[in-house]
Amino acid sequence: MRWLLIFDNVEDWDSVKLYVPSVSRSNSVILMTSQVEDLKHWTTFHHQMKSLEIGVGADLLLKFVYSDTEPPESELEPARYLSELFGGLPLAMAHIGGFVSQKQGSLSKYRDQADRNFASSWRGKPSTVQEYERRLENVFDIALTELSNSRPKARQLIDVMAFLNPDSIPEALLITNLEGSSSGHPHTYTEDE
Amino acid sequence: MTPDLVKRSLVHRERDSNGDPVFTIHRALQHTLLVKLDEDPTRRVEIFNQVHTIVRQFLPETSPTQTPDEKLWPQLEKAVPHALRLCRIYMSPSQNRLPGSIQLARLFYDAGFHTWEQWNPTTKDGIIFLETAETILRDSNYDIEGKLYADIHSIMSMLLDQIGISQRTAVVTRRTKATAIRKKVLDLEIEKHRLDPAALVDPVTELLYYNAVNDEGRSCLQSNLFEEAGKAFELCYGKYREWGDEETIPFEYAKYYHNMSYVHMYQGNYAEALRLATLGVKITERKGRSGRYWWFKYDLACIELQSGNLPLALASHLEILEAREKICGPASEMTIESDYTVGAMYHHLGKLELAE
Numbered sequence: 001m002r003w004l005l006i007f008d009n010v011e012d013w014d015s016v017k018l019y020v021p022s023v024s025r026s027n028s029v030i031l032m033t034s035q036v037e038d039l040k041h042w043t044t045f046h047h048q049m050k051s052l053e054i055g056v057g058a059d060l061l062l063k064f065v066y067s068d069t070e071p072p073e074s075e076l077e078p079a080r081y082l083s084e085l086f087g088g089l090p091l092a093m094a095h096i097g098g099f100v101s102q103k104q105g106s107l108s109k110y111r112d113q114a115d116r117n118f119a120s121s122w123r124g125k126p127s128t129v130q131e132y133e134r135r136l137e138n139v140f141d142i143a144l145t146e147l148s149n150s151r152p153k154a155r156q157l158i159d160v161m162a163f164l165n166p167d168s169i170p171e172a173l174l175i176t177n178l179e180g181s182s183s184g185h186p187h188t189y190t191e192d193e
Numbered sequence: 194m195t196p197d198l199v200k201r202s203l204v205h206r207e208r209d210s211n212g213d214p215v216f217t218i219h220r221a222l223q224h225t226l227l228v229k230l231d232e233d234p235t236r237r238v239e240i241f242n243q244v245h246t247i248v249r250q251f252l253p254e255t256s257p258t259q260t261p262d263e264k265l266w267p268q269l270e271k272a273v274p275h276a277l278r279l280c281r282i283y284m285s286p287s288q289n290r291l292p293g294s295i296q297l298a299r300l301f302y303d304a305g306f307h308t309w310e311q312w313n314p315t316t317k318d319g320i321i322f323l324e325t326a327e328t329i330l331r332d333s334n335y336d337i338e339g340k341l342y343a344d345i346h347s348i349m350s351m352l353l354d355q356i357g358i359s360q361r362t363a364v365v366t367r368r369t370k371a372t373a374i375r376k377k378v379l380d381l382e383i384e385k386h387r388l389d390p391a392a393l394v395d396p397v398t399e400l401l402y403y404n405a406v407n408d409e410g411r412s413c414l415q416s417n418l419f420e421e422a423g424k425a426f427e428l429c430y431g432k433y434r435e436w437g438d439e440e441t442i443p444f445e446y447a448k449y450y451h452n453m454s455y456v457h458m459y460q461g462n463y464a465e466a467l468r469l470a471t472l473g474v475k476i477t478e479r480k481g482r483s484g485r486y487w488w489f490k491y492d493l494a495c496i497e498l499q500s501g502n503l504p505l506a507l508a509s510h511l512e513i514l515e516a517r518e519k520i521c522g523p524a525s526e527m528t529i530e531s532d533y534t535v536g537a538m539y540h541h542l543g544k545l546e547l548a549e
Contacts, residue, residue, distance in 0.1 A: 011220070018317065035220065035221070064202070091219060091221065094202045095201075095202050095203070095222075097202065098200065098201045098202025098203070099201050099202070101200070102197070102200040102201045133221070136221055136225075137221075137225050137228075140221075140222055140225040140226075141225075143201055143203060144225070144226070144229070147197070147198075147201070147203070151194065151197050153194050154194040154195075154197040154198055156240070157194050157195065157198065158198055158203055158204070158218070158222075158226065159226055159230065159236075159240045160240060160243055160244055160247070161204065161216065161218050161223070161226075162218075162222075162223045162226035162227050162230070162240075163227075163240065163241065163244040163278060163279055163282055164218075164244065164248075164275045164278055164279075165274035165275045165277070165278045166217060166218045166219065166220050166223055166278075167217055167274075168209060168215045168216075168217065168271075168274070169204075169215055169216040169217070169218070169275075170209075170213060170214075170215050170271055171195075171213070171214040171215065171216065172213065172251075173247060173248075173251050173271075173272075173275065174195070174216075174247070
């Protein structure tokens with residue numbers, strides 16, 4: 001009997017090794033998806049997913065920022081620049097788009113800010129997983145620094161979320177009644193402040 | 194605050210299968226946040242403690258008598274993954290160790306208990322929880338004969354039982370330690386009562402001790418030491434008769450009948466084994482056809498097989514498999530056990546194509 005076994009979003013080998021069959025494997029396949037490049041050492045074949053083409057990444061970025069309107073001409077080149085800088089990584093496009101949209105800024109200003117902060121460490125399109133990861137961290141850095149400055153309690157909330165299961169954080173979990181909050185009142189994380 | 198995070202695409206808001214709002218966050222962002230917190234130990238500890246409090250409020254506490262409570266399972270299904278992430282972060286290498294506490298150990302013990310009590314146990318996660326709880330207790334210089342250690346030994350041995358033969362020695366070691374602690378606590382209370390009749394022995398203390406004796410009996414069964422097992426179960430039975438009858442404490446009586454049926458089976462007393470196993474099933478059924486009911490029914494079916502009644506055993510196992518698929522899901526360890534057993538039954542009956 002042939003079978004296909006899929007492990008999706010594997011974080012480390014230890015979490016799956018007990019479940020990988022060692023017998024009855026002929027004519028069958030074990031497929032593993034992961035963000036961790038080192039896991040390829042446990043496989044007989046690996047395929048690195050390609051990120052988006054520059055133009056496609058730029059279009060995605062522009063859609064995030066200008067969802068309801070036509071983007072100005074002046075934004076097209078920065079969009080392509082950022083798309084190339086982040087290797088067309090959809091996650092980066094989403095975060096940059098969200099950041100710029102929330103700030104009601106522009107991709108042009110974002111590019112200038114990113115260049116000022118990280119020009120020394122960025123060179124052309126990323127070519128390794130580590131470079132993708134570093135640049136993604138830089139995108140997060142920009143967003144988190146701004147969040148700390150403008151919305152410190154939101155920053156605290158996302159720090160809390162770093163310690164929770166990422167796939168499903170119930171809103172009810174965040175409605176908490178922590179004792180010792182400075183106001184002395186129940187603190188509801190989902191209230192706007 | 195959460196709208197700020199959603200608009201910035203830092204988190205995503207959606208609804209789960211029950212229609213309740215939930216958030217998701219990308220693991221890469223979580224990694225970045227944790228790296229930054231590593232650089233600020235004070236803040237890291239502050240956030241960790243906040244999350245500890247949040248998860249504690251979300252995760253129900255376990256029963257002091259270590260009795261499964263199915264009413265809590267929907268809540269547990271939501272809460273345990275968060276406790277697991279907290280546990281993994283606590284144990285992950287870092288320049289600055291996060292603070293442990295008895296409360297944190299208790300949280301991880303509760304989570305570990307919950308992974309066992311469900312009818313689809315996630316053994317590996319349970320072991321991680323309980324080992325982490327033990328590490329915290331050791332680092333906190335918690336009394337080696339403290340109750341929480343006994344609780345951990347008790348549940349850890351249940352989880353290790355799930356793994357199988359390779360863990361039997363470890364199971365016996367832990368059960369011996371659990372029984373010793375429970376006995377010491379019970380003896381202290383008995384002595385206090387002797388000196389002061391007003392100081393009553395806590396029924397929970399007594400129950401936990403006899404549960405530990407019962408568990409040691411089950412380990413004896415696994416090693417075919419059925420006479421020793423029988424002695425342990427009879428010791429418990431004597432106490433049950435002091436506490437009440439089948440109406441007042443049905444769980445304990447069902448357990449005794451179920452366990453003693455195996456002793457009689459090993460002794461070749463199939464008629465008595467079948468009688469006791471059937472009794473255990475009937476008493477358990479009074480609370481509905483839960484996972485425990487089907488567990489006891491499974492063992493009855495195994496005795497039916499051993500007694501030589503193959504057609505009856507097959508019919509029983511087919512019924513059990515169907516029920517387990519519905520209650521526990523097709524991928525549950527229990528369902529897979531039944532899949533295998535039904536296959537084995539067909540093999541015994543010479544129906545090899547069905548067995549395959």
